[in-house]
Amino acid sequence: xxxxxxxxxxPFERGSMASAFAHAVEGDAVLMIEDGVLGAxxxxxxxxxxxxxxxxxxxxxLGPDLAARGxxxxxxxDGVTIVGYDGFVDLAxxxxxxxxxx
Amino acid sequence: MKFAVVVNEGPYTHQASDSALQFVKxxxxxxxxxxxVFFYHDGVNNGTxxxxxxxxxxxxxRAWSEIALTRNVDLVVCIAxxxxxxxLDANEAKRQGKDADNIAPxxxxxxxxxxxxxxxxxxxxxxxxx
Numbered sequence: 529x530x531x532x533x534x535x536x537x538x539p540f541e542r543g544s545m546a547s548a549f550a551h552a553v554e555g556d557a558v559l560m561i562e563d564g565v566l567g568a569x570x571x572x573x574x575x576x577x578x579x580x581x582x583x584x585x586x587x588x589x590l591g592p593d594l595a596a597r598g599x600x601x602x603x604x605x606d607g608v609t610i611v612g613y614d615g616f617v618d619l620a621x622x623x624x625x626x627x628x629x630x
Numbered sequence: 631m632k633f634a635v636v637v638n639e640g641p642y643t644h645q646a647s648d649s650a651l652q653f654v655k656x657x658x659x660x661x662x663x664x665x666x667v668f669f670y671h672d673g674v675n676n677g678t679x680x681x682x683x684x685x686x687x688x689x690x691x692r693a694w695s696e697i698a699l700t701r702n703v704d705l706v707v708c709i710a711x712x713x714x715x716x717x718l719d720a721n722e723a724k725r726q727g728k729d730a731d732n733i734a735p736x737x738x739x740x741x742x743x744x745x746x747x748x749x750x751x752x753x754x755x756x757x758x759x760x
Contacts, residue, residue, distance in 0.1 A: 536645070536758075562645045592652075593645075613656035620653075620754050621631050621662070628757040630638070 530555045532623040536562040536630065539574045544629040549581055557586040557619055559611070565593045570605040582607030590616060633657050634752035635667045636745065638759030640675035641690040642683070647676050650758040651693055658701055666704040666748040667694075669737075673759070674712045677705065679734035691734050698736025705737045706744045 539545035639646035723731040
């Protein structure tokens with residue numbers, strides 16, 4: 529059973545992003561949406577967590593939400609794949625369940 | 631694949647209603663089925679037809695109504711959450727002795743059983759909120 533974890537708040541605002549990464553197991557995916565995409569920044573304080581988990585857990589950020597917040601693709605940490613809403617739908621379909629960390 | 635979507639946040643608060651709407655559109659465009667969208671908690675505020683956002687802003691209520699009417703998506707508003715927030719259809723307005731109703735086109739008011747059923751019938755439940 530694989531899980532898609534969606535996180536919609538910045539890791540600098542709440543602990544939900546850290547919780548999602550702590551609970552995600554091998555084969556799971558974490559998708560950053562809305563303010564959550566701020567956690568994907570290469571120079572951000574959260575990037576070591578991304579680097580540490582990107583082997584076991586697939587990590588994604590929603591492109592339109594990155595663009596809305598002025599985060600360019602080249603500023604996104606290695607190990608994060610940028611997807612659109614269609615990619616969001618694919619991730620929800622290919623994992624067995626979706627857990628929203630609200 | 632059958633998706634159910636839950637919206638727990640009102641329009642123009644953060645982004646939950648916008649995100650859910652985009653997800654629903656993308657899923658339909660890919661040929662998936664949206665079994666139901668369930669509006670719960672402050673999410674019921676998406677279903678009032680009396681919203682008048684500025685003309686250069688997106689109209690979320692209208693966008694949801696269009697999805698319901700043009701693509702046959704079932705939009706259900708939780709009755710208990712709706713009553714607390716003044717979202718009424720004609721029957722509820724009459725039952726509660728109110729002089730008007732405000733449910734938007736394409737939305738219907740029903741109970742939590744509809745959320746449970748969506749969880750049983752859909753392959754995935756995707757939740758948007760605060």
